[in-house]
Amino acid sequence: MSSRPRRPARPSRRPKKDPARLIAFEALRAVDERDAYANLVLPPLLREGRERGDLDGRDAALATELVYGTLRWQGTYDAIIAACVDRPLREVDPPVLDVLSLGAHQLLNTRVPAHAAVGATVELARTVLGEGRAKFVNAVLRRIAGDDLDGWLRRVAPPYDEDPEEHLGIVHAHPRWIVSALWDALGGGRKGVEALLEADNARPEVTLVARPGRARPEELLTDDAAPGRWSPYAVRLAEGGDPGAIDAVREGRAGVQDEGSQLVALALANAPLEGDDRRWLDGCAGPGGKAALLGALAAERGAALVASEKQPHRARLVARALHGNPGPYQVITADGTRPAWRAGSFDRVLVDVPCTGLGALRRRPEARWRRRPEDLAGFAPLQRGLLTEALRAARPGGVVGYATCSPHPAETRAVVEDVLKRESAEPIDVRPLMPGVPSLGDGPDVQLWPHLHGTDAMYLALLRRT
Numbered sequence: 001m002s003s004r005p006r007r008p009a010r011p012s013r014r015p016k017k018d019p020a021r022l023i024a025f026e027a028l029r030a031v032d033e034r035d036a037y038a039n040l041v042l043p044p045l046l047r048e049g050r051e052r053g054d055l056d057g058r059d060a061a062l063a064t065e066l067v068y069g070t071l072r073w074q075g076t077y078d079a080i081i082a083a084c085v086d087r088p089l090r091e092v093d094p095p096v097l098d099v100l101s102l103g104a105h106q107l108l109n110t111r112v113p114a115h116a117a118v119g120a121t122v123e124l125a126r127t128v129l130g131e132g133r134a135k136f137v138n139a140v141l142r143r144i145a146g147d148d149l150d151g152w153l154r155r156v157a158p159p160y161d162e163d164p165e166e167h168l169g170i171v172h173a174h175p176r177w178i179v180s181a182l183w184d185a186l187g188g189g190r191k192g193v194e195a196l197l198e199a200d201n202a203r204p205e206v207t208l209v210a211r212p213g214r215a216r217p218e219e220l221l222t223d224d225a226a227p228g229r230w231s232p233y234a235v236r237l238a239e240g241g242d243p244g245a246i247d248a249v250r251e252g253r254a255g256v257q258d259e260g261s262q263l264v265a266l267a268l269a270n271a272p273l274e275g276d277d278r279r280w281l282d283g284c285a286g287p288g289g290k291a292a293l294l295g296a297l298a299a300e301r302g303a304a305l306v307a308s309e310k311q312p313h314r315a316r317l318v319a320r321a322l323h324g325n326p327g328p329y330q331v332i333t334a335d336g337t338r339p340a341w342r343a344g345s346f347d348r349v350l351v352d353v354p355c356t357g358l359g360a361l362r363r364r365p366e367a368r369w370r371r372r373p374e375d376l377a378g379f380a381p382l383q384r385g386l387l388t389e390a391l392r393a394a395r396p397g398g399v400v401g402y403a404t405c406s407p408h409p410a411e412t413r414a415v416v417e418d419v420l421k422r423e424s425a426e427p428i429d430v431r432p433l434m435p436g437v438p439s440l441g442d443g444p445d446v447q448l449w450p451h452l453h454g455t456d457a458m459y460l461a462l463l464r465r466t
Contacts (some may be wrong), residue, residue, distance in 0.1 A: 024067050038365070039363065065110065077101045080108075083152075106120070165180050175371075181409075199449075203362075206236070219247070220246055230434065263437065265297070267460060271348070271433060275397055279348075280303055285314075295322050295327065298329075305325075306341070308333075309331070347398050353403070355406040383404070398465045407457040407459060413461075
């Protein structure tokens with residue numbers, strides 16, 4: 001009995017390298033392995049790709065979208081991938097899961113055609129994972145491609161009526177505990193919190209600040225820029241606008257700064273004050289954005305700024321941001337809970353305290369999956385200690401601003417109320433100090449919101465030392 005001649009084995013081919021997807025994978029691995037932030041690891045990778053000559057502007061834009069989009073939707077993609085594999089998700093190797101998430105994002109949340117998304121991601125898997133695991137990636141992505149995002153959400157998210165927070169968490173890619181915290185802070189019904197969660201998932205605008213006395217906003221108004229909404233010093237860049245292409249930014253006379261941060265600094269600087277107004281303190285100055293704006297405002301009034309930062313590397317960033325300030329200033333490395341200054345030394349004091357960062361999830365999407373509810377308790381003593389020492393640093397009649405990039409009540413009003421039980425100070429109504437800004441609540445403190453103001457969710461309370 002004759003046997004069929006055996007077909008010769010196919011020669012193994014080398015996978016095609018796709019620079020945009022390869023850079024996106026490398027960035028995701030850095031975020032996962034080193035707890036890095038995408039906004040710090042991605043720019044150097046893009047720069048190296050351009051210098052090698054294998055990355056053009058279109059590739060850089062694709063890599064950026066893949067990184068931020070995949071991080072933003074990570075929890076939702078995990079739920080979808082879990083429905084397509086035959087093992088618990090924790091048993092899937094993290095590099096494989098990163099490749100699957102990149103493929104899921106292209107299939108479900110971009111305009112990349114399904115066949116191209118699957119094909120390009122499988123090629124990436126061959127490059128970074130090997131042929132065997134690439135077959136697994138191919139099989140899973142073909143299952144994901146069988147439905148669109150809405151269809152998958154109907155499958156993996158519980159009905160809203162049965163579990164509202166879990167439903168919103170999966171549909172809008174936020175951990176359940178953050179959905180609950182934001183909902184409590186915002187108040188109201190489903191419509192408002194959904195608008196907030198959607199705003200967290202929108203790509204944030206790049207906002208510039210023209211530092212007073214050093215640059216005029218008109219200098220920043222290129223063809224792809226527009227004035228800010230609320231701050232007189234703000235300019236918004238169109239999508240894809242490059243701050244580094246603007247002379248004033250390169251020279252340090254202007255910088256990148258969210259409009260909410262600008263409003264916080266301006267409200268402190270413009271709070272009514274009797275008597276001397278010569279010494280200002282930024283007690284948590286790193287990385288230097290608010291300090292640079294406060295220093296410029298102080299210089300216009302003949303006041304001097306002391307910018308204090310505990311971490312030496314962040315203090316160096318503060319010094320760089322303040323370099324060239326026209327008025328007197330001093331940058332010191334000091335712990336705001338163990339002050340290096342005498343009590344009652346300052347007329348105006350700002351403490352923008354360390355926090356969970358839940359107000360900046362638009363710009364740091366990975367933080368939503370990295371933070372845990374217990375982090376709130378970890379920050380609480382530090383926040384109270386910094387506000388206590390800030391009040392003691394102010395002279396009687398001086399003004400203290402307590403700011404944080406979080407809307408969580410445990411990091412905002414609860415801190416202020418606790419400290420006011422022990423320290424002599426009275427609240428100042430912040431709302432008149434943010435003229436033209438709508439939806440500022442009942443006061444006296446103010447909470448900004450991405451969906452209402454287009455800013456990070458900055459909180460500010462102003463207190464007068466009595």
